[in-house]
Amino acid sequence: MDEEALTLPGIDEGEILVIRSSRRKRNISAYRQGGRIVVSIPARMSKADERAIVPEMIAKIRATEGAKTPTESALAQRIDELLSELAPEITARPVSVTWRAMRERWGSCTGLDQTIRISDRLKLAPDYALDYVLFHEAIHLEHFDHGSAFNELLSRFEGSELASAYLDGYEAAERALAEPVELKKLRTK
Ligand SMILES: [Zn+2]
Structure with missing residues (x-):
């Protein structure tokens, strides 16, 4: 995680950490870090868009992980x-x-x-x-x-x-x- 991201307030919902980053103008990214899924969204994204996008990104990560997980x-x-x-x-x-x-x-x-x-x-x-x-x-x-x-x-x-x-x-x-x-x-x- 870069320092800029750390200085921005994140919303912690247990396993999910949403970071609003001013550096990411348009980019939305999600990745696993430690035991958490970190979703990085543009600082200016509306709350309504965040509520729609974040679950979508989490579902994508979980689907990828599911495919890689040994049975x-x-x-x-x-x-x-x-x-x-x-x-x-x-x-x-x-x-x-x-x-x-x-x-x-x-x-x-x-x-x-x-x-x-x-x-x-x-x-x-x-x-x-x-x-x-x-x-x-x-x-x-x-x-x-x-x-x-x-x-x-x-x-x-x-x-x-x-x-x-x-x-x-x-x-x-x-x-x-x-x-x-x-x-x-x-x-x-
Ligand atoms: Zn033991």
Whole structure:
């Protein structure tokens, strides 16, 4: 986001951030940033036009994302591949793998009923980051804590540093976006 955009008042509706930018004379753009959809509209656009345009832009973004999002059965298949390849001694397979709106965690596994949930914040994540979370949760099918046996298995995942960096960066971006606009304005000085 450029500094000019930050100095303009935005209307925050949870996941949606509408920015009125004087620099964008005619352009309307929408993009995903952290966990939010940011819609940038010209500063002079009428409220009535905004009410019509913004939902349209959000629908477009969501449709594109939907096409790029792995299905839940694809997640289950990927877990099967990761376990077969990296941890063949784990023979358990999840009964279900589901996308779930989770802000505090990247994934969770209930060993008792063998179900795995993956945060919907990973829907557009690069493969290595999604794989890392899938593999982590899959190990929990047989190892409930983060003890030495768990860590030995997880260490077989190559690229865990890159994946951790992606996840940490995403969380940092979310925290930054959660701050009030006025506060961010002060910090850039
Ligand atoms: Zn864990």
